[in-house]
Amino acid sequence: MTEAAASSTFTPRVFSGIQPSGGLHLGNYLGAIKRFVDMQDRGLNGTPIETIYCMVDLHAITVWQDPAALRQNTRELCAGFIASGVDPEKSVLINQSQVPEHAQLAWIFNTVARMGWMQRMTQWKDKAGKNTQNASLGLFAYPALMAADILIYHATHVPVGEDQKQHLELTRDIAAKFNHDYGVEFFPMTEPVIEGAATRVMSFRDGTKKMSKSDPSDASRINMTDDADTIAKKIRKAKTDPEPLPDTLEGLTDRPEARNLINIYAALQDITSEAAIVEVAGQQFGTFKPMLADLAVAKLSPISAEMARLMQHPDEIDAILSRGAERARVIAEPILRDVYKIVGMVR
């Protein structure tokens, strides 16, 4: 069976996840959450599609998390999803550890995936650093759990930022090896959906580095909890160059900081980067930055205000997650049951 045929036999379904390790930032919003909302509301090429979005707490603990902070960050991430427009009625919104089938399928995948595959993952190399002997076993096996998150729902489409591409290729490798080893066409070949103007939002201090919660400089990123003044100040102070903006994207080739701000402007407005550069051609940063700051404040500060409001009601957040877990298990349970049958487990 060809790959196209393999995935076309599955009902289209979207899954994606974010780690509740604190510090939700503009990269997560533009690269992931905003696109989750688009898929929820607009479907896939105009056809409605079921959407499942997840706080991956089991992934978060592959590096040390303070328990009280993890609880707080999981609720805050849930508030961030909802404040950004993920509707818990339209989408299934879950916390990973509340749906035990993720971890159960991950164990099966630990026996399918090969050590060499894991060793090649750039996230493993980055996060484990030089002292791999001291990294957790969970950090090494991280991509197998991620494959399980996706495949426990037979998800066909996964919207993510560019940094997750390698993990999604591994998900396909795991699905293909399982199908091949057991002689079945059970798991789909999931498609990554890496689209839009801001699939890789860069640091405000260094346009060659990804915007990230682990950057020691708070000025390098916009946090989704920043207030309007802080957002505007960070944009005004973002590193740029002295040249005016060109009229084509080619003119930004060796100007990573300028390119980053154009991509952010485009993504916030829901237009392409090509359309954005035409709109602002010839402007100096002295004109463009205040315009970008106004746009960012208009789009982001209602989200941070709504997050703060939702965080006043942790019981409601917990109820949403319990309900989400129930709905998710209706899909996940039969798939896990079939996996156990295929593998030969007596039930």
Ligand code: TYM
């Ligand atoms: P995480 O928690 O690091 O990031 C969540 C999402 O945000 C995107 N992202 C960015 N996009 C653009 N620019 C940036 N600077 C930027 N930084 C982060 C990420 O690409 C991601 O889409 N392994 C995943 C979580 C995960 C998952 C899954 C994702 C677990 N299971 C199953 C999809 C499907 C992660 O660590 O994302």
